[in-house]
Amino acid sequence: MRKPLIAGNWKMNGLRADLNEIVAMGKATSPALRSRTELLLCVPATLLFTSAAVVIGSGIRVGAQDCHAKASGAHTGDISAPMLFDAGASAVIVGHSERRTDHAEKDADVLAKADAAIAAGLTAIICVGETKAQRESGKALDVVRKQLRGSVPKGGLAADIVIAYEPVWAIGTGLTPTNADIAEMHADIRRTLKSILAKGEADKCRLLYGGSVKPSNAAEILALEDVDGALVGGASLKATDFMAIAGAV
Ligand code: PEP
Numbered sequence: 209m210r211k212p213l214i215a216g217n218w219k220m221n222g223l224r225a226d227l228n229e230i231v232a233m234g235k236a237t238s239p240a241l242r243s244r245t246e247l248l249l250c251v252p253a254t255l256l257f258t259s260a261a262v263v264i265g266s267g268i269r270v271g272a273q274d275c276h277a278k279a280s281g282a283h284t285g286d287i288s289a290p291m292l293f294d295a296g297a298s299a300v301i302v303g304h305s306e307r308r309t310d311h312a313e314k315d316a317d318v319l320a321k322a323d324a325a326i327a328a329g330l331t332a333i334i335c336v337g338e339t340k341a342q343r344e345s346g347k348a349l350d351v352v353r354k355q356l357r358g359s360v361p362k363g364g365l366a367a368d369i370v371i372a373y374e375p376v377w378a379i380g381t382g383l384t385p386t387n388a389d390i391a392e393m394h395a396d397i398r399r400t401l402k403s404i405l406a407k408g409e410a411d412k413c414r415l416l417y418g419g420s421v422k423p424s425n426a427a428e429i430l431a432l433e434d435v436d437g438a439l440v441g442g443a444s445l446k447a448t449d450f451m452a453i454a455g456a457v
Contacts, residue, residue, distance in 0.1 A: 210413075213416060215370075222445075227258060233451055248269045251273075260296025274287075275324060290328045319358060322360065337373055337378075338375055353400050371416070373390075385419075414437060418438060421438045423452035
């Protein structure tokens with residue numbers, strides 16, 4: 209009932225010359241792949257408009273990596289959700305741990321951005337995840353529950369919201385939690401969502417795992433209960449790796 213989603217996050221990587229990777233991804237999709245998996249590539253804002261044109265007809269959608277909470281106004285250098293939609297995005301990542309750290313974003317900021325994204329017609333991919341110290345001190349579940357309660361719109365719908373569980377210590381490090389830890393966290397996230405989202409929506413909401421997903425570990429992670437896809441950073445930059453992960457669903 210939940211169609212798996214494989215989403216790439218290019219972070220602050222990618223020039224126009226790298227669009228050939230997106231072209232290669234588009235060429236590598238097939239009707240069979242598209243029928244079982246949704247593909248999304250969250251590119252830097254500078255590549256959004258061109259990427260959206262490049263993926264037409266491939267089944268791949270493009271998204272962004274952050275948005276402002278306001279639709280317009282005096283916010284030099286920021287980009288609003290309606291602007292992203294206008295440039296061809298269908299989704300936006302909010303609350304990625306790199307933004308929570310680099311820009312001191314709090315749960316309330318992430319919630320405001322998620323609301324803005326949904327109001328603009330974008331899917332909000334809301335990121336949560338604990339630090340290494342929080343996991344080692346046995347607080348991972350509590351930390352993520354608090355982030356969910358603070359960052360996910362109350363009464364939200366599964367059609368508008370995707371949750372990405374990304375342990376901070378697993379991002380870009382090559383480290384991953386055990387499969388049992390991922391499964392435990394995802395089950396807990398779904399339980400927590402039952403008291404946040406509208407009635408019946410938690411079971412429909414897609415929960416992605418993110419943090420050092422690569423072709424060699426994708427199949428076992430994606431086979432776990434309550435894992436409905438992946439948010440992929442480094443391995444989404446190359447078409448061969450990203451499509452191998454998509455093929456592992
Ligand atoms: C990410 O940035 O969302 C991510 C999961 O990165 P990586 O796959 O490189 O760990």
